[in-house]
Amino acid sequence: METEENIESNHTGGDEQQAAEGGVLSKLKNPEYRWKFLRTLWLGAACCALGFGVGQRGPAFLDIQIITRTDVEAASFFFTAGSVGCLAGSLVSGLIYDKLNKSILLFSCVFGMAAATIATPWCSIYGLMITAFFLSSFFGGGIDTAANAELLRIWGKDGEMSMQFMHFTFAFGGVISPLFTEPFLTPIPEDDEHSHNTTTSAPVANTSMGMISSTDSWIEQSNVTQNSTNSLPLTTDVHYAYLISGVFMFLTSIPLVVQWFQERFQKRRQGAKDEKNVKQPLPFALFIFVLIVLCVFYFLYCTVEDSFAAYLTTFVVKQLHWTKSKGAEVTSAYWAAFAACRFLSIFAIRLLSTVKLLIILGVTWMAAMLGFLLASQHEVTIGVWVCSIAAGATMSSIFPTGLIWMEEELVRVTGRVASAILIASSSGTMVNPILLGYLMAEVSPMWFPYLLFAESCMCFLVFVFLLTLSRLYLQQHYAMHEGTAKPEVFPTLEIEVPAPETDGHATGNSVM
Numbered sequence: 001m002e003t004e005e006n007i008e009s010n011h012t013g014g015d016e017q018q019a020a021e022g023g024v025l026s027k028l029k030n031p032e033y034r035w036k037f038l039r040t041l042w043l044g045a046a047c048c049a050l051g052f053g054v055g056q057r058g059p060a061f062l063d064i065q066i067i068t069r070t071d072v073e074a075a076s077f078f079f080t081a082g083s084v085g086c087l088a089g090s091l092v093s094g095l096i097y098d099k100l101n102k103s104i105l106l107f108s109c110v111f112g113m114a115a116a117t118i119a120t121p122w123c124s125i126y127g128l129m130i131t132a133f134f135l136s137s138f139f140g141g142g143i144d145t146a147a148n149a150e151l152l153r154i155w156g157k158d159g160e161m162s163m164q165f166m167h168f169t170f171a172f173g174g175v176i177s178p179l180f181t182e183p184f185l186t187p188i189p190e191d192d193e194h195s196h197n198t199t200t201s202a203p204v205a206n207t208s209m210g211m212i213s214s215t216d217s218w219i220e221q222s223n224v225t226q227n228s229t230n231s232l233p234l235t236t237d238v239h240y241a242y243l244i245s246g247v248f249m250f251l252t253s254i255p256l257v258v259q260w261f262q263e264r265f266q267k268r269r270q271g272a273k274d275e276k277n278v279k280q281p282l283p284f285a286l287f288i289f290v291l292i293v294l295c296v297f298y299f300l301y302c303t304v305e306d307s308f309a310a311y312l313t314t315f316v317v318k319q320l321h322w323t324k325s326k327g328a329e330v331t332s333a334y335w336a337a338f339a340a341c342r343f344l345s346i347f348a349i350r351l352l353s354t355v356k357l358l359i360i361l362g363v364t365w366m367a368a369m370l371g372f373l374l375a376s377q378h379e380v381t382i383g384v385w386v387c388s389i390a391a392g393a394t395m396s397s398i399f400p401t402g403l404i405w406m407e408e409e410l411v412r413v414t415g416r417v418a419s420a421i422l423i424a425s426s427s428g429t430m431v432n433p434i435l436l437g438y439l440m441a442e443v444s445p446m447w448f449p450y451l452l453f454a455e456s457c458m459c460f461l462v463f464v465f466l467l468t469l470s471r472l473y474l475q476q477h478y479a480m481h482e483g484t485a486k487p488e489v490f491p492t493l494e495i496e497v498p499a500p501e502t503d504g505h506a507t508g509n510s511v512m
Contacts, residue, residue: 036154040162042259043147044169045252046110050143051173052245053117053136057082059178060121063186063238067121068129078133085134087426089141094149094419102150103260109142110253118246121239141422148403149418157408160349160401167400168346171339181241281478282411290410290474291417293466295424298402300459303428304369304452305395307436309334311448312388319445320379330388337392345397354405355467358398362460365394369456373449399425409470 027033057079065075089109097105116136123129147166155162282290312334313327322330349357368390375383403421407413413421432455439447 038255039154039259040151040165042252042255043106043151044166046106046143046256047147047166048169048173049110049245049249049252050113050140051170051175052177052248053113053140054170055174055177056117056181056241056245059181059185060238060241063236064121064129066186066236067124067238068126069124070126074126078129081130081134082137083426083430085137086141086144087423088134089138090145090419090422090426091141092138093142093145094416094422097146097149097415097419101260101263102146102153103256103263106143106146106150107253107256107260109139109146110249110256113139113143114246114249114253117242117249121236121242141426145415145418145422148422149413149415152403152407152413152418157404159407160354160404161346163400163404164342164346164349164397167397168339168342171342171396175335175339177245180244181238184237184239184241186236186238282474287411290466290469291420293462293469294406294410295420297459297462297466298399298421299424299428300455300462301395301398301402301428302425303432304455304459305398306429307432307448308391308395308452310433311436311440315376315440315445315448316384318440319376319448320381320384330385333385334388334392337389338396341393341396345401348397349401349404354401354408357401358405358463361394361398361401362463364390365398366453366456366460368394369449369453373453376446376449409475410466 028037061075064078065071068075093105093109113136116132116139120129120132120136123132148163151159151162151166309331312331313324316322316327316330317324345357352360368387371383372387372391374380375387403413406417411417432451436448436451439451
């Protein structure tokens, strides 16, 4: 008589053979793969909703000032509250990720962000608006942390395409949201039109996917509109745009709660217990050391990625004497390249290993930053354009590809690990503008390319150190390929196996 293990082995082998022969459609016949596939779609939808919320903040900044009757200096604290909220959300989500049902955690974060988004344009009191920005970013930070950790939990080192897809959905949401927000914005005087365009040119950002990036750019670039803000009408229809975003966020939360009910149903049928936390393959002290170095890597990367987008327009206007509209155009080109190459990375990861892709991206990134520095120094306009676009293209996929590489060779990306990475990333986006702003204002705007080129080189050197450590030590002494977590529960497939006639009955085995 066939044992349950033999049946499971035969069934799994058959599914793998079908998958190899028929591609995705055949894989979807496997209930385990189908669960992973749908889970990835819902995570992508949640990240797209996150992109909607983040991408809307910059274009709506002047209208938020109208609602609260504040100037740029006072309104800048809304973004500060958002930055603090994102850090807090990432920390809390990382701490409770391994203790709560993942679907409920994600649903709560998406639903909470939807509610905060809808409420934001109705908070005319200054303190309430700060609270709304804090809560919106708090739940957004929770989505960012939980989504990255969850995707790597269910796919492990096989999640290259899924990770690239999820990060692309965020970029897509950030690009789309300004388009449907613009019709509801209050018009500004004709002579301030260029300034308005400048503030809506950089909707996408990156903490993990781009959480806090470019918030400083809204403040920096909106300074040119401060005088005109006081003359704007004290009415706005921007609440309709926020309502659209909030409803979309709410809709993306529904599949998550449906999956939660499915998981509870399957657990009752199987009597399943909650899965234990993923065990790290490294000793604790070595794990902490590697995690700290990884945090330095992401701190430096997000420092450059955020600052380049935030200060690009300011730099070309002050140093190269471009018009503000031309500065807005080159910033838009940067983000277009960023989003397009993030999409292309979904397919590129199938052709290249994560290490090869990171090396290619890192080298071309440094080359783009060096080219931007030289082109700016010699005022070569076409060089500035080409290198700005190249910078967006090369930086687009470093973050998600790095997470996959971490899972493959360094540490298991649990909720707490993802939280630490995102906190380091967010810290970089908060610290660098202080230093860069001082150097550009007090010394020379040329410190913009000087500092970012130096930081990009430092980031790549940290990557080389981690790669050397992994190949020469970690992989020689530790089983880095073991320990990948599986999904909490998969829908079961009932297989009726005919028993020998002597047994007088048939047995039913449940195979995942």
